[in-house]
Amino acid sequence: MRVVLVLAVLILGSTGGEIAITHGMKSAGEPERLRPRALVQFLGRALRNGWFWAGIPLMALSFYSLLVLLSWEPISLVIPASALSYVVGTIGAKYILREDVSLARWVGVLLVCAGVALVAAG
């Protein structure tokens, strides 16, 4: 039971953190050109965005949960199980970020999720 709970914190923390950072980056606005000066200006705007800083503690919580899980269970169980974050992340992208997730993208995400689980399990 405790493994399932910490796994849930790991997945929800990483997904929540990445969704908050994505929202922050979208709010900051994309750089007009991929040149060093434009990128530095973009990073300046991004680092002043509250959503970016909301995402960081969630990512840290997720990382800490990963370390805790790895101390309890073998890596061949932890990493494949955490591949579920691809599915949870896509659900978050659809319902929180309002992205249009097509059938092809869903199938692709599910294949990637299964593939990562198999690769990590060795």
Next chain:
Amino acid sequence: MASERRLRIKTLVMVFSMVVCANAGDLLLKRGMSEIGPVQLTIRGIAEAFRLIVTSGTVWAAILFLTGFLVSYMTVLSWADYSYVMPAGAFGYAVLTFLAVIFLHESVSPRRWFGVLLICVGVLLVGQTKPRTTEVPSEAAA
């Protein structure tokens, strides 16, 4: 049409940069920490490890690549969908497997090869979809 093609190309370039920087950073960090050796969990051991880490060129090279990953990731998310970038980034698992076979001569189980195949097909499928499905403010509007 031309702008969509440009969007797709710059998204794929940034995802490629993410994958290369993350893998290179992880490999260099592993090499740097192996050169330093096991860290003793005492105050003196941690202080000594810190001194070795900040003077290790390999660790600094790793930090440079991992910073490159973070900048690429933040930049691509400013215009592309999270549900596009996240699975596309998993291509790194496939790249690492190929690198392990070619350079480290590791043997890879059939189950792992099947996983690599699923990742490649999945990334190709996601890559066919539109990189951006939401409105994004431009720099001028920000």
